Amino acid sequence: MLNALGLLKQRRFLPLFTTQFLGAFNDNLFKTSMVLFATYQIFNDERQEGFFNALVAGLFVLPFFLFSALAGQLADTTDKTRIIRVVKLAEIGIMAVGCVGLALGATGAVTMPIALMLVAVVGLAFHSTFFGPIKYAILPQHLEDDDVLGGTGLVEAGTYLSILMGTIVAGVVYDETWLVAGLTMLVAIVGYLAARQIPPAPRLGPALKLDWNPFTASWRLISATMHIRRLFLAILAISFFWTIGSVLIIAFPPLVKNVLTAQASVASLVLGVFSIGVAIGSVVINLLLKGDISARYSPVSVIAMAAAVIGLWLSVRLWTPAPAGRLYGVAEFIAQPEAIPVVASLLAVAIFGGMFVVPLYAFLTTTVPKDQTARTVAANNVVNSGAMTIGSVVVAAIMAMGVTASQLLILVAAMCLVAAWIAQRLHRACDGPLTC
Numbered sequence: 001m002l003n004a005l006g007l008l009k010q011r012r013f014l015p016l017f018t019t020q021f022l023g024a025f026n027d028n029l030f031k032t033s034m035v036l037f038a039t040y041q042i043f044n045d046e047r048q049e050g051f052f053n054a055l056v057a058g059l060f061v062l063p064f065f066l067f068s069a070l071a072g073q074l075a076d077t078t079d080k081t082r083i084i085r086v087v088k089l090a091e092i093g094i095m096a097v098g099c100v101g102l103a104l105g106a107t108g109a110v111t112m113p114i115a116l117m118l119v120a121v122v123g124l125a126f127h128s129t130f131f132g133p134i135k136y137a138i139l140p141q142h143l144e145d146d147d148v149l150g151g152t153g154l155v156e157a158g159t160y161l162s163i164l165m166g167t168i169v170a171g172v173v174y175d176e177t178w179l180v181a182g183l184t185m186l187v188a189i190v191g192y193l194a195a196r197q198i199p200p201a202p203r204l205g206p207a208l209k210l211d212w213n214p215f216t217a218s219w220r221l222i223s224a225t226m227h228i229r230r231l232f233l234a235i236l237a238i239s240f241f242w243t244i245g246s247v248l249i250i251a252f253p254p255l256v257k258n259v260l261t262a263q264a265s266v267a268s269l270v271l272g273v274f275s276i277g278v279a280i281g282s283v284v285i286n287l288l289l290k291g292d293i294s295a296r297y298s299p300v301s302v303i304a305m306a307a308a309v310i311g312l313w314l315s316v317r318l319w320t321p322a323p324a325g326r327l328y329g330v331a332e333f334i335a336q337p338e339a340i341p342v343v344a345s346l347l348a349v350a351i352f353g354g355m356f357v358v359p360l361y362a363f364l365t366t367t368v369p370k371d372q373t374a375r376t377v378a379a380n381n382v383v384n385s386g387a388m389t390i391g392s393v394v395v396a397a398i399m400a401m402g403v404t405a406s407q408l409l410i411l412v413a414a415m416c417l418v419a420a421w422i423a424q425r426l427h428r429a430c431d432g433p434l435t436c
Contacts, residue, residue, distance in 0.1 A: 015197035022191035028166030054396035064385030069217035072378020080201035094123035099181035164275035171268020233426035255405035281354020298423035306416030308348035
């Protein structure tokens with residue numbers, strides 16, 4: 001991984017890394033600001049807050065489920081760089097809609113700002129749907145084979161560091177809606193300029209006849225990919241990881257407000273710690289694997305993740321709430337004796353999660369021919385988003401029935417064990433030149 005840092009000096013990687021970094025930052029800045037605004041300024045009930053967070057999560061992943069197949073086909077039959085530039089240009093328009101919603105929110109209105117911000121969330125989801133297959137599929141095309149794992153790790157680490165930055169900034173400025181609007185628009189413009197520096201990535205295989213029907217296209221794409229046992233198991237394991245992640249992200253803001261009795265800045269801190277952990281895990285697994293594309297550490301990593309989730313649940317149960325009518329700020333939160341085990345457990349959850357998932361993404365892009373990588377990643381995105389949508393619906397339903405955010409952690413721990421079983425089967429199924 002340390003050697004992979006040299007890729008950041010090269011045009012074949014740096015503009016793509018920068019474009020992805022800025023896109024993830026903007027997505028997270030906008031979504032987190034909106035969620036914190038709703039949680040702390042609009043709603044005053046844990047069930048309503050949990051339902052709204054689940055709604056946002058579900059709306060964001062729905063386009064992935066419906067249109068990832070089309071995105072994969074386009075990426076494998078068109079110059080990938082051209083698609084990136086179109087997508088980043090569209091982001092500017094999407095953020096304009098979100099900025100109007102944020103500006104109206106500053107006036108005290110509720111319904112129209114929330115509606116416009118949700119429209120922007122869906123727009124950002126479309127943006128990510130068409131960019132998602134490319135950010136991984138373009139790596140084998142621009143990088144040497146022994147640089148792909150390092151490049152994948154850098155993309156993952158950079159993504160979560162940008163999420164960290166977006167989360168921190170959102171926690172500070174979420175109630176300054178004009179400032180959030182200006183920042184998101186500026187970042188969208190800079191992201192487009194960075195995208196224009198990415199080298200061409202022309203089609204490698206024959207042109208495809210596009211299937212514009214999202215349902216038949218998705219079915220054919222999954223059928224063409226999932227019959228390969230190793231890909232099936234890798235995609236299934238990744239889907240469990242992102243479903244686990246979606247449950248955690250839904251649970252965090254209500255957990256911080258109602259159980260840890262802390263302010264929005266602490267919710268931002270919690271999400272930021274999670275992002276740091278995944279970035280650290282991405283670096284650690286690359287050092288352990290030394291460039292090999294292997295799933296051998298994935299089972300033990302996700303088992304350790306389950307143990308860390310249980311540790312987080314126990315730490316939360318021992319938490320001393322703030323006095324009635326008050327919420328802890330960051331300084332007060334950190335000063336609590338239970339803060340260290342809470343933060344340490346959360347960090348461990350994220351580190352082991354990063355160690356689990358990074359090799360699986362590298363595995364997807366190197367197992368198939370280079371002219372099929374975008375469709376393979378797209379098939380993964382369809383299954384991932386379907387699993388996350390189901391997870392969001394289930395979480396919204398069980399929280400509406402009275403299940404608390406802290407109780408969701410037990411569900412997460414159980415899901416980690418299922419992911420470990422799948423990862424172990426993947427490890428046993430691997431053969432050929434890959435060291436799995």
